[in-house]
Amino acid sequence: MASTAGKVIKCRAAVAWEAGKPLVIEEVEVAPPQHNEVRLKILFTSLCHTDVYFWEAKGQTPMFPRIFGHEAGGIVESVGEGVTDLQPGDHVLPVFTGECRECRHCKSEESNMCDLLRINTDRGAMIHDGKTRFSKNGQPIYHFLGTSTFSEYTVVHVGCVAKINPAAPLDKVCVLSCGICTGFGATVNVAKPPKGSSVAIFGLGAVGLAAAEGARVSGAARIIGVDLNPSRFEEAKKFGVNEFVNPKDYDKPVQEVIAEMTDGGVDRSVECTGSIQAMISAFECVHDGWGVAVLVGVPNKDDAFKTHPMNFLNERTLKGTFYGNYKPRTDLPGVVEMYMNKELEVEKFITHSVSFSEINKAFEYMLEGKSIRCIIRMEE
Template sequence: MVASGVCRSDDHVTSGNFVTPLPVIAGHEAAGIVESIGEGVTAVKPGIELLLGEGNFLSTSTFSQYTVVDEISVVKIDAAAPLEKVCLIGCGFTTGYGSAIEVAKVTPGSTCAVFGLGGVGLSVVMGCKAAGAARIIGVDINKDKYAKAKQVGATECISPQDFKKPIHEVLKEMSGGGVDFSFEVVGQLDTMVAALASCQEAYGVSVIVGVPPDSQNLSVNPMLLLGGRTWTGAIFGGFKSKDSVPKLVTDFMAKKYSFDPLITHVLPFEKINEAFDLLRSGKR
């Protein structure tokens, strides 16, 4: 393993939001170099750089110096790619970017709302911008996130704490009846409903991107869907990793997008707990 991102999904393991049999090695967003292969493996060979794709993090376990994975969990990428950057394609960037491009299929000139402006939320913003959205409204209670969100394409940012009325009503007023596309990238039940309710009631599309708390169910008024809204979700931004990851790396190498705004800290492996502290504090 050369580089591994720290994803909120990994934090859910340590917090218990993912009920996971122990012992376990977390980590699933990584890039490295093949050292050796087992019998029958044909997709890669020793010395070729690789990216560990999204899926069950237990099948990758990248918070380690070495890991053993099935061939299906390995994708060969451009050998010139900087592994400390393209490791983000293993989950975070692809999940957010694809949610806009592949899942919601954001249309040119549309209005979007993104709930949660962490690394994945910023990637959603990047996807909305790439798709040609005219207005991208970032929603987050952490105002320290706003500058970077605007840097990658958000046209404005708001905090639910600044309004007396519910945030979905604020967004409906701002957009003249509801946004065309909304994305929940927080992982909380109340924001999932708020994101849905903020959509235009006849044709709005709302995508669940954030991982919800384990063992909790959502109660929702079906009238929110009866008018014609679409409520959906997807793992890994709707991409098929074996086909899409090498292409996403190629696009990165062609400077179609930059990951610099998504990378706040680069730490040695020994400081992994410090990385998790930064994640939880909202400073990465």
């Protein structure tokens, strides 16, 4: 791989030329990494709902042409100036948020919200010089979340790259770089359910199922899945969910239903939908005195959270979390080891697999609600 170091690489990438239109496999040029950047050869990537949301360009500034993708596994092809802790051949997971290791957040044991490399959906270029590393016929192509993994090669800031065990199968652990860690960490790092406790999970998509998996691994006795789509209930059993509530089946607020089921409320709840009503329900359904609710879903920008202050005075706790409170470079290698030690199951999240040339099928599976995670194989 070293023969390509310092040179422009021509490779295939799935380019989104305009909102909501099928991606087009194009030959693009990928520039060498600059200061504090690495160029990665992507071997496996998967589709996350965030990619679909920004591809549809709903509710934010459209930026096209763009290369999407942010859940992936690959190998370091070359490193830019100033990069010391990665070298060509390292197995890595690129991550949509980063860890510069120098800001107050990175130096705090309590935070993973790096000042420099925190998620920025509006940034379409590299931090170092404000330029893109992708182009076609001289036309720049925008980056997405600093990762752009729907390309055989991509350039990423070193702070957004986690070096992992080379024995870990990249076609499995690639899904840890976004959704799975977000949900799993929300439970094990933030909600921290005691063994034998009760946990309500609001939303049984990929992130909610990962939150349920976190409750299962933590030894929760009752894991209650809350979702408006009953077809998700059967699949959720594989992730430890053992009771189900569909709010549409009741003529009273779901938090009252859960309180009745659990003698006053659950010990912990994790909200993974982004619905403001689900957030309020998740908070109000935890038991007074010790209940903890954790918000994971991203609300609409104009939403407001409303609850009575007595809910707090009665010793309920409301917490928010970002990426499961994991620091990407520091913590992600350990999550991969949990998988390697069979403490965390990843395969059950992977429902489909397609070749890179069939990437639009992955979008179809997600839009039709058929897939939890679809792996895209870069090498046909």
